[in-house]
Amino acid sequence: MIERLFMQIPWYYMYLITVLYFTIAYFSVAGLAVLLLKRLLVAKSANKISAKGASQTQVRLEIKRSFISILVFGFFGVVPQQAYLHHWVDINWAISPYILPLELLAIFVWNDVHFYICHRLLHVKWLFKHVHYTHHEAHVPTPWSAYSFHWFEATLLSTVMISAMLIHSFCYVSLLFLPMISLILNVLGHWDYDLYPQKSHDFLFRFSYRHSLHHRRVKGNYGFFLPFLDNIFNTTLSSNK
Numbered sequence: 134m135i136e137r138l139f140m141q142i143p144w145y146y147m148y149l150i151t152v153l154y155f156t157i158a159y160f161s162v163a164g165l166a167v168l169l170l171k172r173l174l175v176a177k178s179a180n181k182i183s184a185k186g187a188s189q190t191q192v193r194l195e196i197k198r199s200f201i202s203i204l205v206f207g208f209f210g211v212v213p214q215q216a217y218l219h220h221w222v223d224i225n226w227a228i229s230p231y232i233l234p235l236e237l238l239a240i241f242v243w244n245d246v247h248f249y250i251c252h253r254l255l256h257v258k259w260l261f262k263h264v265h266y267t268h269h270e271a272h273v274p275t276p277w278s279a280y281s282f283h284w285f286e287a288t289l290l291s292t293v294m295i296s297a298m299l300i301h302s303f304c305y306v307s308l309l310f311l312p313m314i315s316l317i318l319n320v321l322g323h324w325d326y327d328l329y330p331q332k333s334h335d336f337l338f339r340f341s342y343r344h345s346l347h348h349r350r351v352k353g354n355y356g357f358f359l360p361f362l363d364n365i366f367n368t369t370l371s372s373n374k
């Protein structure tokens with residue numbers, strides 16, 4: 134049934150459904166993070182990474198820019214649909230309890246590898262000056278920074294799903310998992326709150342700290358959740374100075 138729906142729905146409805154999905158997901162996940170952050174800060178303000186918070190003007194601008202990114206992300210649904218209809222990619226419509234966990238792991242790692250490649254590219258002088266500076270206007274990130282991109286950066290980042298589909302025929306559940314896990318990590322990576330300040334820099338769940346450092350120093354720590362590519366390519370920022 135899902136396969137038939139995916140094949141028969143006109144591309145413009147697919148676009149509208151995807152935009153609606155991203156809008157609801159963005160406001161729900163970022164909104165929830167803001168609420169949770171307020172409680173956490175009351176309990177332990179020492180875990181706040183930056184001394185100063187973001188201004189209301191910054192938050193308003195981030196939400197406006199995020200909505201433009203969401204309009205680009207509408208093609209997240211359309212591109213795989215059209216690629217599938219033209220037989221350029223395949224989708225597995227059956228759920229295998231043995232293969233699914235492996236696929237989820239592969240998608241999770243690919244999300245980070247793809248981000249690292251795009252992010253390093255975005256720090257090339259011309260692209261930084263004309264595109265990525267938009268995201269870096271937030272010296273202190275907030276959960277609303279998650280989708281605050283220039284439209285070109287949003288387009289580049291949105292290739293994460295179709296590039297994975299060109300390599301392997303993923304189960305549709307793995308493909309649906311990708312934008313949701315990416316959003317959750319993105320929101321938490323920008324909330325400027327370090328849950329584990331006593332742990333080492335490379336501790337996986339210190340990704341918010343690592344990305345806040347990237348916003349402050351505007352170089353290094355190009356990975357997101359996984360620090361291994363920064364370690365391999367010697368782009369790790371290790372101290373909060």
Ligand SMILES: [Zn+2]
Pocket residue numbers: 252256265269347
């Ligand atoms: Zn950057």
Ligand SMILES: [Zn+2]
Pocket residue numbers: 268274278323344348
């Ligand atoms: Zn960021």
